[in-house]
Amino acid sequence: MEPRFLLxxxxxxxxxxSDSQVYHMVRSGELxxxxIGGRGQWRVERARLEEYIAQKYAETSDWVRDNPLVDRDPE
Known part of the structure; x- marks a missing residue:
């Protein structure tokens, strides 16, 4: 069984x-x-991480749709 909360x-x-990238994502509210605890250690719920990943897939799909790859003539 996987843990509910992740470091x-x-x-x-x-x-x-990197760890610092995740810290920034958490501090900015993106993730x-x-x-928790007296020292205020951060934890991410696995379900929230999976939702975040699904959201990023949707955003990427929208971006790809709105920015099609254009064939270029060889120079």
Missing amino acids: LSDVATELNV PAIK
């Missing part, structure tokens, strides 16, 4: 990005997370 470093591994 930021676990999220970074899942997304293949929902919670602070």
